[in-house]
Each structure stands twice: as C-alpha cells, then as structure tokens.
Amino acid sequence: MNTGQTTGTRPRVVIVGSGFGGLFAAQRLRKAPVDVTLIAKTTHHLFQPLLYQVATGILSQGEIAPATREILRSQDNARVLLGEVTDIDLAARTVTSTVLGRTAVHSYDELIVAAGAGQSYFGNDHFADFAPGMKSIDDALELRGRIFGAFELAELATDPAEIDRLLTFVVVGAGPTGVEMAGQIAELARRTLHRDFNRIDPSSARVILLDAAPQVLPPFGELGKKAHKKLNEIGIEVQLGAMVTDVDAEGLLVKDADGPERRIRAATKIWAAGVQASPLGKQLGEQSGAAVDRAGRISVQSDLTLPGHPEVHVVGDMISLDRLPGVAQVAIQGGRFAADAIMARATGRPTAPAFHYHDKGSMATISRFSAVAQIGKLKVSGFLAWMMWLVVHLAYIVGFRSRVTTVLHWMVSFLGRGRSERVATQQQVYGRLALEELGPEFEVSKTAGGRLSADAGVDVTGRQSA
Numbered sequence: 337m338n339t340g341q342t343t344g345t346r347p348r349v350v351i352v353g354s355g356f357g358g359l360f361a362a363q364r365l366r367k368a369p370v371d372v373t374l375i376a377k378t379t380h381h382l383f384q385p386l387l388y389q390v391a392t393g394i395l396s397q398g399e400i401a402p403a404t405r406e407i408l409r410s411q412d413n414a415r416v417l418l419g420e421v422t423d424i425d426l427a428a429r430t431v432t433s434t435v436l437g438r439t440a441v442h443s444y445d446e447l448i449v450a451a452g453a454g455q456s457y458f459g460n461d462h463f464a465d466f467a468p469g470m471k472s473i474d475d476a477l478e479l480r481g482r483i484f485g486a487f488e489l490a491e492l493a494t495d496p497a498e499i500d501r502l503l504t505f506v507v508v509g510a511g512p513t514g515v516e517m518a519g520q521i522a523e524l525a526r527r528t529l530h531r532d533f534n535r536i537d538p539s540s541a542r543v544i545l546l547d548a549a550p551q552v553l554p555p556f557g558e559l560g561k562k563a564h565k566k567l568n569e570i571g572i573e574v575q576l577g578a579m580v581t582d583v584d585a586e587g588l589l590v591k592d593a594d595g596p597e598r599r600i601r602a603a604t605k606i607w608a609a610g611v612q613a614s615p616l617g618k619q620l621g622e623q624s625g626a627a628v629d630r631a632g633r634i635s636v637q638s639d640l641t642l643p644g645h646p647e648v649h650v651v652g653d654m655i656s657l658d659r660l661p662g663v664a665q666v667a668i669q670g671g672r673f674a675a676d677a678i679m680a681r682a683t684g685r686p687t688a689p690a691f692h693y694h695d696k697g698s699m700a701t702i703s704r705f706s707a708v709a710q711i712g713k714l715k716v717s718g719f720l721a722w723m724m725w726l727v728v729h730l731a732y733i734v735g736f737r738s739r740v741t742t743v744l745h746w747m748v749s750f751l752g753r754g755r756s757e758r759v760a761t762q763q764q765v766y767g768r769l770a771l772e773e774l775g776p777e778f779e780v781s782k783t784a785g786g787r788l789s790a791d792a793g794v795d796v797t798g799r800q801s802a
C-alpha cells in the first residue's frame with residue numbers, strides 16, 4: 337500500500353519520530369504550504385526527562401506521554417500515523433513502515449528523521465532482562481512494578497540475606513538519569529514507605545549508584561562533586577570506577593578500577609548508562625556515505641542534511657555534529673531548523689547554511705528540594721536550582737491539563753510524603769516476556785532503540801523480576 341499523499345503542488349514532508357525533534361519540527365511546519373506525515377512507533381510524544389518519576393510512582397504515564405494525534409489535531413496540514421519505520425530508500429525517496437503486519441510505503445519530497453536513541457548495554461543486551469533501561473513508558477512501568485514489588489517480597493521473606501537482596505537497589509550510570517533515579521528510590525524508601533510495612537523497615541533499603549567513570553555527573557564539573565556529597569547525605573552509596581561485567585537475577589558482578597571482581601546481591605537493577613542511536617542511522621549512512629560512529633550516530637552536514645541529499649534532514653539524538661550532546665534542546669532546535677529549511681524551500685526563500693545550537697544550560701535533580709543547574713557561567717545548586725528545574729520542566733510538559741495534574745502530584749510527593757501512582761500490574765512487569773513468546777511479530781525491543789538482532793538476547797526464559 338502506498339500512502340504517499342499528493343496534492344499536486346504541495347511538497348510532501350515525512351517526519352520519522354514523535355519525540356522532541358519530530359514533534360517540534362511538525363509544529364513548526366504548521367503554516368507551511370506542505371503536507372506533513374508524522375510516523376512514529378508509539379502513539380504518544382514522550383517527555384523522557386520525567387520517566388524516572390513514573391517509575392517511582394510520582395507521576396502517571398499520561399502526564400508525560402500525551403497522544404501525538406491530540407497535540408496535532410488542529411494542525412490541518414499534518415497527519416499522524418502509527419508504525420515502525422523499517423526502511424528508508426534515499427534513491428526512491430520512500431519510507432516503509434510496519435505495524436502488526438500492515439506495511440505502508442510513504443513517498444516524500446522532504447524527509448526529517450528524528451528516531452532518537454535506545455539504551456546501550458555495550459554489547460551485553462542480555463543485561464536488559466535483569467536491568468531494564470529508562471527509555472520508554474514500558475520501561476518505566478516495568479521498573480515501577482519491580483521497585484514496589486521488591487518491598488512487597490521483602491515483607492514476605494524470612495531469610496535475612498534474602499531480605500537484604502530484595503532491599504538492595506542498584507542504579508548503573510551516574511549521569512542525570514541515574515542520579516535522579518537513585519535519589520527518588522531513596523526518598524521513596526525513607527519518606528513514603530517507611531510506615532507502610534510491618535516486618536521490614538523500608539528506610540533500611542540500600543541504594544547504590546555505580547559508574548565506571550571517576551565522577552558523578554561528569555559534564556557538570558564542580559557541581560558533580562556537590563551532587564555526590566548530597567547523594568551521600570541522603571544515604572546513597574556512590575561507587576565510582578566500578579565497571580559492571582555481568583548482570584543476572586541475583587545481582588551484579590562489578591570490577592573495580594583497582595581491584596578484583598566482586599558481587600553485589602540486588603533484586604532490582606536499573607540501567608541508566610549509555611545510549612545507542614536508532615538503527616535507521618546506519619541505514620542512512622550506508623546509502624549516503626555519511627560516517628556512523630560506535631554509538632550509531634550519523635555524521636550530518638552543518639545544515640543537518642546528508643551528503644548529496646539536501647532533502648533528507650536528520651536531527652536529535654541520532655546525529656553526530658560538533659560534539660553536540662544528546663539532550664532535548666539539541667533535538668528541538670534541530671527539528672525547528674530542519675522545518676525552517678523546508679519552509680524556506682517551499683516558499684522560494686534561501687535556506688540558512690548552518691545549524692547553530694543555543695545552549696540553554698543543563699540541570700539534574702538529586703532529591704526533593706535539591707538540584708544542580710549550569711546555565712552558561714552560572715552554576716547553582718540546592719533549593720534554587722531545584723525550583724529552576726521545576727519551572728523549566730513544567731514549561732515543557734505538553735498540555736495545560738497535564739501541567740495542572742503534574743503540579744498536584746508534585747505537591748503530594750514533595751510537600752507531602754505520598755506517591756499518587758503506586759499501581760503496578762502483573763502485566764506491566766511480565767508483559768514484555770509474554771509478548772516475546774508470541775513470536776517475532778509481537779517482539780518488543782528491550783532496548784527501546786529498534787528490534788534486537790536474532791543473536792542478541794532471545795533467551796527470554798532467563799528474564800526474571802524481583
């Protein structure tokens with residue numbers, strides 16, 4: 337089936353992805369004389385920076401993942417389609433997408449590829465069975481089930497060693513996601529759950545944040561040291577220079593920079609280390625001759641297009657250009673830049689020669705009332721940084737309704753001690769395993785970055801939760 341829309345004269349723009357790059361590009365084209373088709377493998381736009389709050393019961397998934405169709409419903413020139421893009425043919429100018437055996441081929445005059453990145457387990461994709469990443473709503477809900485489930489199982493256990501294992505939470509990766517996740521598990525254990533159980537003491541839970549790097553939050557410099565101190569104050573064990581060599585249901589094997597391998601017994605493991613760009617990058621690289629690095633990012637030209645293909649724009653986490661970081665602002669600004677180029681061409685105006693990224697700063701929360709923020713030369717930590725974090729994140733949550741409920745849920749968790757979203761169903765925890773057993777048609781990616789290769793961890797029977 338070819339669903340390429342033709343209106344005769346209007347250029348057909350196909351956008352792959354409904355994340356920050358794809359959605360903001362589509363919105364930027366609102367008034368352009370073009371027909372936009374946005375194809376994504378989820379029906380929502382995901383606000384990834386708050387996934388950890390879904391995993392720890394602060395927010396509901398709806399607050400951070402509004403329906404893309406709803407966001408774009410008043411944009412007359414835009415059409416939203418569900419589908420995983422499996423092939424891009426630069427010569428034929430077509431994009432092939434599939435969903436549950438329904439394949440569609442879309443023709444384009446201009447293409448924006450914003451398929452983002454998945455989790456990287458550095459060649460050890462079987463770790464994903466025991467240590468889910470933090471890339472999708474599926475990941476966050478599965479983790480929520482594992483985290484809350486670990487406390488439930490500890491309440492039932494009688495062997496002290498088993499209780500210790502169940503009450504040990506290991507977060508791998510001391511970047512912003514890992515720091516935020518570890519901070520929220522510690523708060524959950526010490527502030528929210530401490531009076532909810534009879535036999536166990538949730539506040540005795542061990543939260544370990546480990547990383548092979550020698551510093552917490554490396555890009556934050558001095559602020560990373562402040563974050564490290566604060567993490568210790570709230571009872572998080574930070575283990576640096578520690579490389580994970582294996583993960584299984586029982587725990588992890590860790591090799592210290594200056595020591596032998598050691599084992600950490602932990603029921604709940606969370607992977608927040610490393611990303612791998614969408615496999616579409618490799619496909620585009622092979623066809624255009626653009627280089628693709630080890631993380632799967634494709635080298636784009638300074639105007640975010642591919643060599644020899646001014647009609648193909650690649651933005652966001654998939655690109656390698658001037659060492660730009662994989663952050664939301666790079667994707668948003670890149671998406672808008674690509675849309676502006678398309679609009680200029682469609683209206684006969686000259687296009688801008690090069691993309692210039694405007695760094696608006698970076699921030700990470702550590703716990704309630706505590707964050708670090710770096711904006712230009714300004715470095716802020718503590719309560720002021722946390723307030724800045726709150727305001728910035730609220731501004732980027734899509735939709736008035738979601739903003740209101742998010743504020744209410746933040747009040748419940750940060751002013752009070754509650755968590756509004758403690759529900760975790762069996763299906764959320766075991767659903768992926770069940771889907772995989774239905775066959776390749778229903779196989780879901782464990783790394784959220786694209787379908788796994790056949791030899792990269794199909795031993796689904798090995799997956800175990802807490």
Ligand SMILES: Cc1cc2nc3c(=O)[nH]c(=O)nc-3n(C[C@H](O)[C@H](O)[C@H](O)COP(=O)(O)OP(=O)(O)OC[C@H]3O[C@@H](n4cnc5c(N)ncnc54)[C@H](O)[C@@H]3O)c2cc1C
Binds near residue numbers: 352382383419450699
């Ligand atoms: C847990 C976490 C926390 C983060 N925190 C921050 C933060 O605090 N600040 C910050 O600036 N950045 C943060 N980031 C990074 C930020 O979210 C990314 O840089 C940003 O989302 C990149 O945007 P993108 O459009 O390139 O990709 P994404 O937002 O990942 O969007 C990719 C889109 O492509 C779709 N897709 C993928 N493959 C296909 C396919 N084959 N076919 C069809 N559709 C496909 C996906 O479904 C999705 O809609 C965080 C990321 C994570 C995971």
